[in-house]
Every structure is written in C-alpha cells, then in structure tokens.
Amino acid sequence: MKLHELRDNPGAAKKAKRVGRGPGSGKGKTAGRGIKGQKSRSGVAINAFEGGQMPLYQRLPKRGFNKPNRKKYAVVNLGILQKFIDAGKIDAGKPITEEVLVESGLVRRRLDGVRVLAKGEFSAKVDLAVTGASRQAVAAVEAAGGTLKTAQAAPAAE
Numbered sequence: 001m002k003l004h005e006l007r008d009n010p011g012a013a014k015k016a017k018r019v020g021r022g023p024g025s026g027k028g029k030t031a032g033r034g035i036k037g038q039k040s041r042s043g044v045a046i047n048a049f050e051g052g053q054m055p056l057y058q059r060l061p062k063r064g065f066n067k068p069n070r071k072k073y074a075v076v077n078l079g080i081l082q083k084f085i086d087a088g089k090i091d092a093g094k095p096i097t098e099e100v101l102v103e104s105g106l107v108r109r110r111l112d113g114v115r116v117l118a119k120g121e122f123s124a125k126v127d128l129a130v131t132g133a134s135r136q137a138v139a140a141v142e143a144a145g146g147t148l149k150t151a152q153a154a155p156a157a158e
Contacts, residue, residue, distance in 0.1 A: 076106060076107060129150075130149075
C-alpha cells in the first residue's frame with residue numbers, strides 16, 4: 001500500500017452541500033433561502049422573536065433562585081448500605097468512612113461530602129463516619145447497636 005492508495009471507508013465522510021453554485025446544483029441563486037426578507041440576509045438570528053409582540057419568555061414572571069455556593073452531597077440510604085454489607089462489599093467490622101464507600105462502589109464521587117438517609121431496613125452494627133446524616137438515620141444506626149459520627153450537626157427540625 002502506498003500513500004496515494006489511502007482512502008477513507010465508503011460513507012465515512014459526507015461532503016457538505018455547497019449552496020449558491022449555479023442552477024444545476026439544485027441550491028443555486030438564492031441558496032435555498034427564498035427571495036428577499038430578513039431571513040434571506042446574512043447575520044440574522046431570530047430565535048424567540050414573535051413579530052414585535054412581547055416574547056413569551058419575557059411575558060412570564062421570573063421565579064426562583066439558584067444558590068451559587070450551594071453544597072451537593074452524595075446520598076447513601078441505609079437500606080443500600082445494608083445490602084452492600086450483606087454482599088460482603090463493605091466490612092462491617094471496620095470503621096466505614098467516605099473513602100470506604102467510594103472504594104466499594106456504593107458512592108461514585110464524594111462531591112461536597114456523603115450524607116446518610118434513613119430509607120430502608122438497617123440491622124448491622126457499624127461505626128460510620130460521614131459528612132452528614134438525618135436524625136432518623138442516626139437513630140436507626142444507634143438502634144442497631146452502632147455509631148454514626150458526622151462532621152456537621154443534623155439540621156434542626158422546623
């Protein structure tokens with residue numbers, strides 16, 4: 001094989017439609033833009049334009065707020081944690097930290113920390129150390145005979 005024999009696979013590269021190249025091309029003269037009018041000119045972007053009427057996105061009221069420095073936690077439910085312990089992916093005899101949860105595959109990324117919630121049945125006696133936990137999760141772990149330490153206090157009930 002020589003350099004001049006190299007070819008791309010058939011159908012791998014599709015040639016772009018060249019517009020405005022004569023009547024025989026099927027896209028000559030006006031290049032498929034029709035005759036006159038704003039959209040036939042270059043440099044036109046009319047996305048939400050409604051013919052001078054106030055556009056819908058401006059007629060509707062603005063709602064809500066996105067906190068720029070909000071924290072995003074990786075959530076772990078106690079029921080899933082129990083499944084991982086039963087399957088032997090997590091050793092209940094050793095302290096369970098956020099790093100252990102990531103290594104076991106229960107949590108993909110720590111994000112701003114790991115927060116434990118009380119969904120599901122939990123019966124293992126474990127020593128958990130995470131960023132945060134709900135009150136019910138703390139109660140469920142302690143009822144099973146374990147301990148749950150958090151880096152931050154559980155939020156006050158309102």
